[in-house]
Amino acid sequence: MIHGFSTLHPRLCFAYFAVLLLSCMMFTHPVYSVLTLLSIVLLNLSLDGGRLLKKGIKGYLIMAIIIFLLNPFFSSRGATILWYVFDRPITLESIIYGALFALSLLNILLAFVAYNLVITPEKLLYLLTPIAPRTAFIITVTLRFVPLLTRRLKHIMTVQRVLGYLHPKASKKHFMREGMETLHTLISWSLEEALQTASSMRARGYGVGKRTSAVSYKMDKRDVLVSWIMVVTGANIVIGGLFGVNRFQVYPRLQSLEWSPQIWLHAACYLVFIFIPIVMNGKEELLWRTIRSKM
Amino acid sequence: MAHYQIEDVSFQYPNCSEKTLDHITITIEEGEFVLLCGPSGSGKTTLLRQLKREVRPEGNRSGSIYYRGIGLDQLDERRSIEEIGMVFQDPDNQIVMNTVWQELTFGMENLGYSTAQMQRRVGELVQFFGMEEWLHLPIHELSGGQKQLVNLASVMTLRPRVLLLDEPTAQLDPIAAKEFIQLLSRINEEFSLTIIISEHRIEEVVPHATQLVMLNQGQIAYLGTPDQVMKQIWKDEDALFLPYLPSIGRLYLEIEKASDARAVPMSVKEGRRWLAGKQEQRQAAGKSLSESVKVDWEQVEPLLTCKELYFTYDKNAPLVLKRLSLSIHEGEFFALLGANGSGKSTLLQQIAGAHKPQRGDILYAGKSLLRKSTVERSRMIGYVAQNPMLYFTRDTVREQLMDRLRRLSEHSSIEKLNELVARFDVESIMDKHPFDISGGQQQKIALMLVLLADPKLLLLDEPTKGLDPISKHRLAELLEMIRAGGTTIVMVSHDIEFAASYASRCGLLFNGAMVAVEDTRSFLQSNYFYTTTIHRTVGDVLPEAITVKDVWEQWGN
Numbered sequence: 001m002i003h004g005f006s007t008l009h010p011r012l013c014f015a016y017f018a019v020l021l022l023s024c025m026m027f028t029h030p031v032y033s034v035l036t037l038l039s040i041v042l043l044n045l046s047l048d049g050g051r052l053l054k055k056g057i058k059g060y061l062i063m064a065i066i067i068f069l070l071n072p073f074f075s076s077r078g079a080t081i082l083w084y085v086f087d088r089p090i091t092l093e094s095i096i097y098g099a100l101f102a103l104s105l106l107n108i109l110l111a112f113v114a115y116n117l118v119i120t121p122e123k124l125l126y127l128l129t130p131i132a133p134r135t136a137f138i139i140t141v142t143l144r145f146v147p148l149l150t151r152r153l154k155h156i157m158t159v160q161r162v163l164g165y166l167h168p169k170a171s172k173k174h175f176m177r178e179g180m181e182t183l184h185t186l187i188s189w190s191l192e193e194a195l196q197t198a199s200s201m202r203a204r205g206y207g208v209g210k211r212t213s214a215v216s217y218k219m220d221k222r223d224v225l226v227s228w229i230m231v232v233t234g235a236n237i238v239i240g241g242l243f244g245v246n247r248f249q250v251y252p253r254l255q256s257l258e259w260s261p262q263i264w265l266h267a268a269c270y271l272v273f274i275f276i277p278i279v280m281n282g283k284e285e286l287l288w289r290t291i292r293s294k295m
Numbered sequence: 296m297a298h299y300q301i302e303d304v305s306f307q308y309p310n311c312s313e314k315t316l317d318h319i320t321i322t323i324e325e326g327e328f329v330l331l332c333g334p335s336g337s338g339k340t341t342l343l344r345q346l347k348r349e350v351r352p353e354g355n356r357s358g359s360i361y362y363r364g365i366g367l368d369q370l371d372e373r374r375s376i377e378e379i380g381m382v383f384q385d386p387d388n389q390i391v392m393n394t395v396w397q398e399l400t401f402g403m404e405n406l407g408y409s410t411a412q413m414q415r416r417v418g419e420l421v422q423f424f425g426m427e428e429w430l431h432l433p434i435h436e437l438s439g440g441q442k443q444l445v446n447l448a449s450v451m452t453l454r455p456r457v458l459l460l461d462e463p464t465a466q467l468d469p470i471a472a473k474e475f476i477q478l479l480s481r482i483n484e485e486f487s488l489t490i491i492i493s494e495h496r497i498e499e500v501v502p503h504a505t506q507l508v509m510l511n512q513g514q515i516a517y518l519g520t521p522d523q524v525m526k527q528i529w530k531d532e533d534a535l536f537l538p539y540l541p542s543i544g545r546l547y548l549e550i551e552k553a554s555d556a557r558a559v560p561m562s563v564k565e566g567r568r569w570l571a572g573k574q575e576q577r578q579a580a581g582k583s584l585s586e587s588v589k590v591d592w593e594q595v596e597p598l599l600t601c602k603e604l605y606f607t608y609d610k611n612a613p614l615v616l617k618r619l620s621l622s623i624h625e626g627e628f629f630a631l632l633g634a635n636g637s638g639k640s641t642l643l644q645q646i647a648g649a650h651k652p653q654r655g656d657i658l659y660a661g662k663s664l665l666r667k668s669t670v671e672r673s674r675m676i677g678y679v680a681q682n683p684m685l686y687f688t689r690d691t692v693r694e695q696l697m698d699r700l701r702r703l704s705e706h707s708s709i710e711k712l713n714e715l716v717a718r719f720d721v722e723s724i725m726d727k728h729p730f731d732i733s734g735g736q737q738q739k740i741a742l743m744l745v746l747l748a749d750p751k752l753l754l755l756d757e758p759t760k761g762l763d764p765i766s767k768h769r770l771a772e773l774l775e776m777i778r779a780g781g782t783t784i785v786m787v788s789h790d791i792e793f794a795a796s797y798a799s800r801c802g803l804l805f806n807g808a809m810v811a812v813e814d815t816r817s818f819l820q821s822n823y824f825y826t827t828t829i830h831r832t833v834g835d836v837l838p839e840a841i842t843v844k845d846v847w848e849q850w851g852n
Contacts, residue, residue, distance in 0.1 A: 143393040144434055148387060148435060158680070163745075189685075197388050199349075202349045204376065204401060204405060208376065209406065212403075214403065214413040216410040
């Protein structure tokens, strides 16, 4: 694991993904989409060598390809008709639109893979605590009780199987009834145990006053530097986006790529912004390589 | 000023005709280590809960409790939470948060400590408790012993002055229990923390205790230093509390008749020192044990045979059972011993039919069990899990038993049930909710549910866990009765003393296979670690002795 981008202040990481995901959704410019794809794939590779990416990539690609293929058949918008299939016009615009739409969907899905690697549940809780302290607390407690209840359920089912109540050849109706009994046992048992949990919480002062949080992330020098870069470039991206600097029109007629000074600036800011984590992780990687070669 | 002054405290639960605590008066000085003992239902938990305002049960209370001279009701809320720490019995129930780290900071977060303060306290504490390795693990990956350590550590983060512990080691295996008690004694020694603990496993705790309180039916039966109390129990020949005496202490009292002023030995070391000074007794050692009819179990037809079992829970998980072979003979009481996670419970569940082995076969009276349906199997083999709560789905004990009877239809009868109710002496609890009766009683009901099918083979998973010595004794009598009725018993246990007294054969499971199977006496004789404290004390003088009774038989008169 590379400790570059992931060790940034959680708020910065979260802000990065917020801007990235918004851009994936809002920007349809093909150059932007390709750049985004490139950066997200690189980010995934630099985070865990692409292991998590490999797990889901097949499904994501299939989904993207289906969208790409189906869009022209369902939409006949656009001025440039290429050919007819079953008397329906297939237009260049709808093919391009399908491709761009598929690409931005793929970007969003892959961005979430990276998001899961960077924003761990603990960080998410830290981010959530100031906004919704009770919700954050409930989430933590739930995280604890899910495995506990699963284990209890397994114990109960073992006993029921051994008593001869749950057996594979039983009818559906029988199975349902036994399932209800199992749940009944689980719930009454867990409620009984929960009384003790409540005692233990009270014994340690739950509900006495306002809760504080033991986890704290302080902004260090690097965080401040990165946050400045993110603010400057991010502001450019958002303002430019709002004014439609990088607008790309597909319908009614495919627009050719035009490069004005504004869009150059906007694209440069976007490039810098989305490559922040890759630069950080890459630097770390290089550092390790030089250390290793010096040894 | 005394740390705690409990003055004439009585307590009665609502809707309860009898008092749970009856005029209790105890004074506890700072730095004391107080051990509370007594049969279940004697009021130990209720008494402990009276000592901390936040966990006090609702009910009728009289008398007064002073904490450092302040009435418990007048004590500042924060002070009460911080200075009085409480650890409960079940390791799982008291944990609230998801990871060890979160759990440790839970109390401090509640009281609004600053982040820096919390980091510092956790940093210090983790060192003392040696939990660096698993500080960031989620709770469900920890063992029971580790969970109980987390509970203790989480209370210690608030820097308490008193620790109240309600049977903290009842759910732990002996090794983890020993470690826990040693840590407590360290805390007591190094910080002069007052410790008030209720415990059934008195052998481990008594060497550290400065005060021993024996409760019976809400009243103080004995109170004093452990030495005084033990001698007093011996003098009174109090049948209720005699089983509580640690075996070495009991042996000492049997032989010395509590006549001299010396302290009762509590550890193997002290016991051996005492024996070394008793040369004349060695002369009598020639007398051999009167062998009760010894059965050569190997000659008896095997009822159940496990043949080269292999089992793992998951494709990628390590093997739990590796080429395990074992024969159980008709009419015996077999004790299966072994460390935590050695696969004892798994083996029992395999025999019971909860999982199928990947390889190997289980023969019952010569026929393979694996091809029989689970329903058929459940009638031949009864299995009682560790936790009796798993068996309860109805609102009263009677309904629960009737439900089982209905499911068994022609394979059992109401006469059988009535007979069991009489034999197990449970008529008085038949209309109570199964969750409202004591642990020992719950176990009886679970046992009855299984016995209704009249199985030829009874499997018990740690039946003595969390039971007080008297309930243990009653359980042994019940099992003896069941065995006399022609049922073979296989028990998984950590309780060597129990196995030594009642089992006919013992086996040691290690690394997924049986490494030693012998009749109980020779099994314990040839073991060095896995043997009774009595054998460790008198082993070189009386190699055959494994219980107090054995020694008494050879030395008695």
